[in-house]
Amino acid sequence: MKAKKSTPYIFLLPLLIAFGLFLFYPLAKVVMDSFYKFSFLNPSHKIWVGGFNYKWLFTFKLYSPVYSYFVGALLKTLIWVGGSVGIKVFLGLGGALLLNSEFLNGKRFYRTLLIIPWSIPWAMSAMIWYWTLNGQFGIVNSLLLHLHLINEPVSFLAYPTSAFISTFVVDAWIGLPFMVIMLLSGLQTIPHHLYEAATIDGAGDFVKFTKITLPMIKPVLLTVSLLSVVWTFNSFAPIWILTRGGPVTSTTTLPIAIYNTSFRYLMFGGVGKASAMTIFQVLLVTSLSLFYIRTLKGGES
C-alpha cells in the first residue's frame, strides 16, 4: 500500500511505547535488581551485593539437605510441568478424538460442556477445587469412596506427594479445554477421503491413527504442546490458592518460590534474590519460545 514511509511506524508507536514501559523497562529492572539486596517494604533502600544473589540461589537450603531452595524449586517445576502437560496432551488428544468421532452422539452438547470450565477464571477454579479436594467434605473423596478406590477419606492437600499431584492435576484441568478445542480444530482439517481410502485398503483403526491422524496432526500437536509447556511453566495462581507452596516446600515451583522470596518470607530480604530467580525463569521461557517460534516458522514454509 502506498503511503509515507513513517506511516506504519506511527501506527506501531502505541505498541512500542506500551511494550517499552511495561515489558522492557520492568525486565531491565529485574536484571538490575538481581545485583542488589533490598526488601519490597522499602524499595528505595538498596545495597549493591554484586553476584551474591546468584550465589545464594545455589547455596541457600531450606528443609532439604541436598538441593538449595532454588534448585529444588527448579527440579520440582520440571516434574510438575511434565505431569500437567502430560495430562493435558494425553487427555486433550483423547478428548479431541472423541469429539471428532463419527460414532459419538451429542458432540455439540459435550463441546459446550467443555467451554464452561474454560471460561471460569483460574483463581475461581482453584478455589472450587480447594473445596472439592477437602479431606472431609470434598466430593472427590466421596466419589473415590463410592467407587471403592480408597477406604477412608484422604486429605489430598495435607501430604507432600498427594499435594504435588493434586496441584498439577488441577492445573491440567484448567488447561484441558483449550487443548481439546485446539486439537479438535486440528483434527477437523484432516481431509476425510484419506480415511475412506484407508478403509478401502482394509486398514484398522489403530493403523489409521498412527499412519494418518498422528502425522497429519503433528504440527498442531507440537505447537499447542509447546505453548502449553510455557503457560504451565508460568502457572502460579492454582498452586498458590491450593497450597501456597506447602506442605513444607513440596509444591514450591519456581513461580511460587519467586513470589515467596520477594513478598512472603521477609527474612530473605529478598527482592534481589527473587529477581535473580526471575532471570532464570525468563531465560527458560525464552528458550522454549525460540523453539516454539521455530516450529511455527517451519510450519509456514
Added chain:
Amino acid sequence: MRKSTEKKVKGVIYQILAIAFATFMLIPIYQAIITALTPPNAGWISPAPLFPQNTSFQNFLNTFWLVPRLPIYLLNSFIYGIGVSAFSLLIAIPAGYSLARFRYRLRSPMMVFVIYANMFAPIMLLVPLYVIMKTFGLINTYISMIFAGSVFTIPLSTWLSVSYMQTIPVEIEEAALMDGCTPYSVIYRIIIPLMKPALVAIFIYAFITGWSQQFTLALVLISDNKMMPITQGLYQFFSRSSVSWGPLMAAILISTLIPVTLFLLVEKYIVQGLTSGSIK
C-alpha cells in the same frame, strides 16, 4: 450387518468415555452448585453426599449479607476487565493495521516479538511492576491494574487483529485512499466497521484473560480492601477457623456468570482467531 454392530459397540464405548471425561471436567462445578444449594443450617456430611438432600437458594442471599462488599468487588473486577480490554484494543488496532497492511523492515521482527511477548506471565514481572507502581504512587488504583494487566493481553490481541485484518480485502481501502482518505481516517471509516466481529472477540478475550490474571496482579498491586477484585474479595469468606463454603460457592457461581456467558457468546471467534494465530 457386521458394520452396524461395530457402529453400535463403538457408539456405546465412546459414550462411556465421553461421560467419564465430562465427569472429570464437571465434578468441581457440580459440587460448587450443590454446595451453594445446601440450606445454610444443614451441617456438612462426611463423606459428602453425591446428590443434594434439601435445596434452598438461601446461600445466594446470605452471601451478600455475609460479605456486604461483594457487589463492590464485582464492580472492581468489571472495571479492571473492561479497562484491560479497552486499552488492549486501543493498541492492537493501530498495531494490527501497521503489521497487516504495510511492508517495512521492522515488520517481521515485530511479528516474532509479538508471539514471544505472549509467553510472559504476571509472575515474572510482579516485582518490578510493584516497584514501578509504588514509585509513581499508583498502588491501589484502577490504572495500575489496567496497565499491568494489559501487558499480558496486548500480544495476542495484536496477533488476532493482524490475522483478521489480513482477511479483509485491501481494495476497499485502496479506493478510499484514492478518494483522498488518509490512512488515519481509513482506520475508523473502513477498518473498524469491517472488523466488528473481531473487535468483539478481542475485547472479550482480553476481558476474560484480564479477569483471570487479576488475582496474581492484585496480590501485590492492591492492598486496600475497597479496591480488591472479586477473586481477592472471596477471601472474606475464609475466617481464621472456618470457611463459609455455602455462601462462598454461591458467590463464585454469581461472579463467574459474566465471564462464562460472554465466553459462550464469542467462543467461536476466539477459537478461530487462536487457530489462525497459534497454529497456522
